[in-house]
Amino acid sequence: MDSACSFANGSPRSEVMEPEVKHKDVFKKRKTTPKWTEQVKVCLGTSLDDGYSWRKYGQKDILGAKFPRGYYRCTYRNVQGCLATKQVQKSDEDPMICEITYKGRHTCTQASHLNKAVVAPTSKTNMGLGENKHHNHQKNQPQEEKIEPQETIFSFGSSGLEVKTEDLDHKKDIFPSFCFSSPSIGSEKEDNNMFSYAMIENNNLMESFLIAPTTSEEPNIFCLSPCHWGSSTGLGQSMHASESDITDIVSAPTSVTNSPIMDLDFILAKIDFDTDFPINAPELCS
DNA sequence: GACATTTGACCGTC
DNA sequence: GACGGTCAAATGTC
Numbered sequence: 373m374d375s376a377c378s379f380a381n382g383s384p385r386s387e388v389m390e391p392e393v394k395h396k397d398v399f400k401k402r403k404t405t406p407k408w409t410e411q412v413k414v415c416l417g418t419s420l421d422d423g424y425s426w427r428k429y430g431q432k433d434i435l436g437a438k439f440p441r442g443y444y445r446c447t448y449r450n451v452q453g454c455l456a457t458k459q460v461q462k463s464d465e466d467p468m469i470c471e472i473t474y475k476g477r478h479t480c481t482q483a484s485h486l487n488k489a490v491v492a493p494t495s496k497t498n499m500g501l502g503e504n505k506h507h508n509h510q511k512n513q514p515q516e517e518k519i520e521p522q523e524t525i526f527s528f529g530s531s532g533l534e535v536k537t538e539d540l541d542h543k544k545d546i547f548p549s550f551c552f553s554s555p556s557i558g559s560e561k562e563d564n565n566m567f568s569y570a571m572i573e574n575n576n577l578m579e580s581f582l583i584a585p586t587t588s589e590e591p592n593i594f595c596l597s598p599c600h601w602g603s604s605t606g607l608g609q610s611m612h613a614s615e616s617d618i619t620d621i622v623s624a625p626t627s628v629t630n631s632p633i634m635d636l637d638f639i640l641a642k643i644d645f646d647t648d649f650p651i652n653a654p655e656l657c658s
Numbered sequence: 659g660a661c662a663t664t665t666g667a668c669c670g671t672c
Numbered sequence: 673g674a675c676g677g678t679c680a681a682a683t684g685t686c
Binding site: 427428429431447 | 661663
């Protein structure tokens with residue numbers, strides 16, 4: 373069905389228990405609920421959106437962490453019984469980096485909508501281009517991640533963005549990185565630039581992507597680098613080791629704090645890469 | 659008034 | 673007992 377299914381059903385070490393298990397059994401469930409971690413570099417105050425509607429239900433100071441960890445669950449938890457949750461915590465080393473840990477999968481209608489998503493430039497009415505915090509159809513959306521579940525994955529706020537793939541041969545077994553250029557970066561207001569962060573799943577393989585400038589000489593070219601984990605040993609099993617790898621991956625291309633990307637908005641979205649790597653620019657590019 | 663966020667308390671695990 | 677995760681009342685926003 374949708375791509376998220378394989379998380380709940382296919383995680384190698386996750387014996388998915390009944391999601392309705394609560395209270396007394398909740399901690400047993402925690403051990404087996406599939407989870408995965410992403411690290412996303414975002415600018416403080418900008419939106420971080422994975423396409424789902426989340427509701428914050430808690431925040432805790434974590435030992436050894438400078439920043440508190442925020443706990444989110446699906447807005448439709450009560451309505452549709454969606455048990456997806458996520459934890460968002462800023463990196464100690466770089467507050468621009470948020471580590472997002474997802475638990476469970478979305479069973480709400482958002483999932484089906486988002487799995488239709490394709491890569492495409494976003495329209496100015498999609499993510500708001502600076503007004504994304506205010507135009508959502510829901511009230512009081514969390515500042516960090518709210519979008520309407522449209523069929524958009526890579527939402528580059530600037531119109532006319534150029535998306536291209538590269539290095540497909542080398543990374544075809546994982547996922548191709550691809551770059552895109554933004555003629556507006558550095559020349560337009562930062563609020564008008566919006567990039568997305570994609571997480572791809574394929575046969576228990578979670579992929580995250582980090583968007584960063586490819587070179588300092590090409591400040592308008594951004595590289596979408598695949599950060600993958602769980603490809604060989606399984607998602608859950610490789611989590612610990614892979615997290616450090618991810619940190620390395622993240623820190624290298626994104627440690628350019630002076631990069632023009634630093635104030636860009638990010639969104640998170642799910643996509644279905646079952647077939648080709650769809651790069652479409654439908655009517656959303658306005 | 660409805661809904662989201664905040665925050666202290668509670669509970670299970672380690 | 674410390675810690676992380678969740679609950680739920682209080683509070684805020686629209």
